[in-house]
């Protein structure tokens with residue numbers, strides 16, 4: 465299998481962190497990582513559009529030559545294909561809670577963080593948009609409070625004691641925020657402590673560059 469990715473971008477980083485966390489648990493998936501240089505616009509060129517008509521990364525190429533173009537579905541496929549030591553585990557209720565938190569992180573925090581980054585210091589050269597940036601910051605306040613509330617029960621990671629996809633997803637967007645010199649956590653000490661803890665993990669250190 466091949467993962468078409470670019471190191472800074474959040475959605476590829478989410479998958480790269482996931483793969484590194486599984487590797488740390490002893491699961492080697494044999495995935496070659498291939499950089500698509502989005503700064504040079506390679507993701508909109510015919511070779512990449514043949515993999516993904518929407519011209520985004522990440523894309524996973526399967527052994528049969530077919531492609532998966534959504535980051536969360538790539539993760540879910542790898543969970544299904546390599547079920548031993550899967551990150552989404554436990555009872556149906558525990559798995560639902562872990563998925564629920566990941567969706568909140570991705571849709572309610574990651575999406576506005578991504579838009580904030582492109583509205584302030586876009587690596588893809590998009591023009592600054594201060595009004596949009598302010599809207600994004602406002603939109604993420606309630607979901608950031610929600611995460612701070614979850615961490616108040618003393619859990620080390622977002623869904624409990626075990627690393628989860630929610631941790632990978634949030635950290636992938638925080639790396640992008642560090643790249644654009646933005647600190648959007650505000651007065652949330654538990655999230656700040658989680659950030660330090662997560663970034664100290666060997667899997668995180670093997671992937672994160674910012």
Ligand SMILES: N[C@@H](CCC(=O)N[C@@H](CS)C(=O)NCC(=O)O)C(=O)O
Pocket residue numbers: 473474475476502507519520521522533534535536
């Ligand atoms: N829903 C998709 C979003 C993929 C996406 O938007 N990727 C960004 C990088 S984080 C991208 O390729 N942006 C370039 C563009 O849209 O032109 C996923 O989760 O994989």
